Amino acid sequence: MKPRHRRLALIGLIALALAAITALVLNAFQSNLVFFYSPTQVAANEAPKGRSFRLGGLVEPGSVQRQGVQVSFKVTDNLHQIPVRFEGVLPDLFKEGKGVVAQGQLGADGQFTAREVLAKHDENYMPPEAADALHQAEQARERAQRSMGAPK
Missing domain, CATH: 2.40.50.140 (Nucleic acid-binding proteins)
Structure with missing residues (x-):
């Protein structure tokens, strides 16, 4: 695998991890929201x-x-x-x-x-x-x- 492809794969994994973390935080926030x-x-x-x-x-x-x-x-x-x-x-x-x-x-x-x-x-x-x-x-x-x- 070329270094360029490795960097793209790493960036993709980081973006995916950030999206998953954001989704979990927003879900926890919404379930604890009391009106x-x-x-x-x-x-x-x-x-x-x-x-x-x-x-x-x-x-x-x-x-x-x-x-x-x-x-x-x-x-x-x-x-x-x-x-x-x-x-x-x-x-x-x-x-x-x-x-x-x-x-x-x-x-x-x-x-x-x-x-x-x-x-x-x-x-x-x-x-x-x-x-x-x-x-x-x-x-x-x-x-x-x-x-x-x-x-x-």
């Missing part, structure tokens, strides 16, 4: 089926039920509510009416099974995604009320 959805988006079937995502909003007052380490509650954006089931120890700051982000999957029955629950860390903080979702839901509710109360 945020509000209860309104989940109710509108915008959330992925069979994939993990984050659900955020407020813990609906009066919805928390505990049975040992198993907890069920509803997450709301004041427009829609999504039932959540979690098994484990909740954060100390988890309270009704406060902001929460749960990561997990939506079941075929419409119940969200959380693997992780995050609560806000002080009185002034809410995850930006949850605050934005609540703001959008409030605007949608105001628009709906105006359209229903508008003279015909």
